[in-house]
Amino acid sequence: MIEEGKPLFVQIAEHIEDSIVDGSLTEQAQAPSTNELAAFYRINPATAAKGVAMLADKGVLHKRRGIGMFVAEGARDLLLGERRSAFADRFVAPLLAEARRIGLDAEDLAALIRERSTQSTTGRES
Structure with a gap:
């Protein structure tokens, strides 16, 4: 560890x-x-x-x-809140910035996430 x-x-x-x-x-x-x-x-x-x-x-x-x-x-809720905030800062903010740069709006991005999520649950990664 x-x-x-x-x-x-x-x-x-x-x-x-x-x-x-x-x-x-x-x-x-x-x-x-x-x-x-x-x-x-x-x-x-x-x-x-x-x-x-x-x-x-x-x-x-x-x-x-x-x-x-x-x-x-309330410790678990506190930690989950911290981790969600850190996740947003580390992953979501850069994702949104890149999406804007390449012309994707929120609906396009949500569709991509749903598509990839479905692929990963069915075992089809692309």
């Missing part, structure tokens, strides 16, 4: 976020402890704690004193 060039604590936070988004870590469920994360990834517990703290600062996790960290109510 370790990626070169990305801080380990960020990777830890992203892994926990992925688990929340895909539903394997549900709201109000206990998050892995920093010691569990450190042992699993073979990293310093302080590094794991930094990733967990990042999520707590963001409102994704909250601490229950003496028990541990838990997924906050």
Whole structure:
């Protein structure tokens, strides 16, 4: 899971976020402890704690004193909103800009997306 060039604590936070988004870590469920994360990834517990703290600062996790960290109510919706916004910035905005450059309007673009979506579900890629 370790990626070169990305801080380990960020990777830890992203892994926990992925688990929340895909539903394997549900709201109000206990998050892995920093010691569990450190042992699993073979990293310093302080590094794991930094990733967990990042999520707590963001409102994704909250601490229950003496028990541990838990997924906050609304965390999944918060993360999905962030990811949708990032998706729009990274993919949709450039797509729309290129569509304008080549003379496609919104209806043309929607038709292309529907066509490609249908092809991918039937196994016919072009």
